[in-house]
Amino acid sequence: MEQPLPTYQVNGAEIRKLRMQAGLSTAELAERAQISRRYLNHLENGYRTRMRPTAHSRLRAALDLRADSTQLLLEPPEGPSEKR
Numbered sequence: 001m002e003q004p005l006p007t008y009q010v011n012g013a014e015i016r017k018l019r020m021q022a023g024l025s026t027a028e029l030a031e032r033a034q035i036s037r038r039y040l041n042h043l044e045n046g047y048r049t050r051m052r053p054t055a056h057s058r059l060r061a062a063l064d065l066r067a068d069s070t071q072l073l074l075e076p077p078e079g080p081s082e083k084r
Contacts, residue, residue: 007050009074016044018063018071032062049074 019029026044030037035055042048051059060069 005052007052008056008072009049010043010051010056010072011074012044012046012049014072015040015059015063018065019044022063029059029062033059035059 019026022029024032026040027037030040033040033055035058039048043051056072057067060067060072063072065071
């Protein structure tokens with residue numbers, strides 16, 4: 001059976017705070033991170049709380065956060081062998 005891909009549980013309020021500090025609109029940050037504006041809006045408002053590693057990496061880069069930054073995370077990433 002195929003294992004689920006790992007995901008990161010992210011802090012939407014922190015994403016919004018950092019976006020606003022950077023002086024970016026939702027559309028601007030979404031474009032920089034190569035994600036949809038709707039997806040970013042859902043993350044910021046808590047409708048969605050999980051991201052795949054590639055999207056998380058692009059969002060960190062768009063916000064000029066270090067590659068090893070955990071600032072956007074609520075908890076460590078879940079791997080295929082960990083419980084959800």
